[in-house]
Amino acid sequence: MNIKVLDTTLRDGEQTPGVSLTSLEKLRIASKLDEIGVEFIEAGSAITSDGERESIKEITKQDFNAEILSFARPLTLDIDYCLDCDVDGVNLVVPTSELHIHDKLNTTSDKLIELSNNAVDYCKDHGLVVELSAEDASRSDVDFLREVYVHAINHGADRICVCDTVGILTPDSSFELFSKLNDLSVPIACHCHNDFGLAVANTLSAIKGGATEIHTTINGIGERAGNTSFEECVVSIDRLLPEFSTNVKINQIYHLSKLVARSTGVYIQPNKAIVGENAFAHESGIHADGIIKNSATYEPMTPELVGRKRKFILGKHMGTHGLNNRLNELGFNVNQTQLEQICSDIKDLADKGKTVTDVDLHIIADNVLQINQEDLIKLDQVTIVSGNKVMPTASVKITVDDDEIINSGVGLGPVDAAINALKDLDIFNDIDLIEYHVDSLTGGTDAFIDVIIKLQKEDKVVSARGTEADIINASVKAYIAGVNRLLRD
Incomplete structure (x- = not known):
């Protein structure tokens, strides 16, 4: 009828x-x-x-x-x-x-x-x-x-x-x-x-x-x-x-x-049936594995039926099958060892209270895929002097091809000073910092800080991240990680 x-x-x-x-x-x-x-x-x-x-x-x-x-x-x-x-x-x-x-x-x-x-x-x-x-x-x-x-x-x-x-x-x-x-x-x-x-x-x-x-x-x-x-x-x-x-x-x-x-202007709750953003989203590893093998295992209908697309959510409950499916969609081909390392890194990030996005996955995957490549630049130490009447000053100690280099710089703040101390060195020439973003992953004064940066050298742009309780260390590590990637490429 x-x-x-x-x-x-x-x-x-x-x-x-x-x-x-x-x-x-x-x-x-x-x-x-x-x-x-x-x-x-x-x-x-x-x-x-x-x-x-x-x-x-x-x-x-x-x-x-x-x-x-x-x-x-x-x-x-x-x-x-x-x-x-x-x-x-x-x-x-x-x-x-x-x-x-x-x-x-x-x-x-x-x-x-x-x-x-x-x-x-x-x-x-x-x-x-x-x-x-x-x-x-x-x-x-x-x-x-x-x-x-x-x-x-x-x-x-x-x-x-x-x-x-x-x-x-x-x-x-x-x-x-x-x-x-x-x-x-x-x-x-x-x-x-x-x-x-x-x-x-x-x-x-x-x-x-x-x-x-x-x-x-x-x-x-x-x-x-x-x-x-x-x-x-x-x-x-x-x-x-x-x-x-x-x-x-x-x-x-x-x-x-x-x-x-x-x-x-009426907000649709994420878990609303049919049209909520989570209606066809899967994080659980067991669910994702079943969905990949046969969508009927954990979906009463296909998302396409109602004009939707299925999503595999990155988080601590996910498994390697769903992760590998998402990596393939983003153009990454990884072996089992790399897949397990990426999965572990994502769960570590999620355990700190971070919602893991595709940007995070890109950075983590890039890091893991290049983990066995020797970094040209290694960070040894960062020292900061800052105060009400003191211009922020940073001293950095790095190792470049087994050569130890120490340099200092000043800036508007301690992070700016530390980055300037690096940028003054010849090896950092022609590298531009085009984006800098900071998130607090947890609450309190001991919160983990997540720094994501984008660097550019000629027509090549890369992203890198640093996650620490110390925003200065996180920023410097992200900057050096990005430079290493550019230099390798």
Whole structure:
């Protein structure tokens, strides 16, 4: 059975605290939603503002394949604004729980049904498609809920929707509720909120109970804890419910997710299913080894299915198989001894609290691959004099081809002085320091300092690193390591 999708990112999703989309951003998202295969797009709430109406009008001008809807209360004023925006239909939201009818609207159940019926009549008289959404349906009396729906259908409603407005359904109760309503004569939709983290699970259960349409937002954004996540729900239907399907082009999901994240400024947690940066990332050596042999060992789907790529993470939990795979991708060919040494060096770095990047891997691999080559320059000693009224002065002692050389220099600071003491020597001529970067790997005054530098000689550029508790020693060691590499090349 085919399940249709109504995406409400541009209405319910925009109600995320702190989110306000421009007309252009809404149009871009709507265009992508239409392109990816969403059948219904709730473009906004026309009653909200002049700017909102202009945004909706820009979308309705585009002649999308998707049906374009606006949110509306069962009020003539709301519906007139929807008509002014030239939408195809309305998501007509009618409260059905006692709490909402009596405490929020201060009315009666009979008057609520009359209000709903009149609104449906007005919409149909003006040529609008009507999806009647029962707000707080999950806390409504089921018999009364059915009565509201039957009246709406008799007055011409095209679809109905059960809204779990405060996210209190469970998968079992969701299935039970939809099973009691699936005999109505029009399609029934499911609109879930994620207050207890169950929106996707409840939506899948609703499908099993008879829902043929789902309401979603990209990345699950929305008020409070958000709505049913579009990407999680659609991919779950594709992979876990073989008797159901959608028309969504799943391989475009990641790009749509990133577009919405950039437009809204809502951060995607790294471990979020499907679209989080860690969703297809592997650090564990056991996992990486299994993935390389057969991706199904530790992945329920291939990353390519949703427009992603697999990543092997460098860290203390990794093994040599995943590391070797990453080294090959970066163009390094290493033997087993070199591979084990690189792995050991990475774990040492990770144990100091450092997040290991590809830059780190490049430097470590370069060092290991050249470990057996004799360094022309060796550092023996660095001495620094510095203080409030003393110009920083450095004395360095190095060995060059078994010749001991001592030199001194001054600078704006102790690191600058030490590097200047080296640069004054002839062997360092024509070598330019083009980048210098410092990171603290651990906390406290005894923190390990990671110095990464880039050096250039003619058209050759190399990177080198030094890691010590002493920033001066780390800087000098990185500088000399880089010079040795340039001289060897």
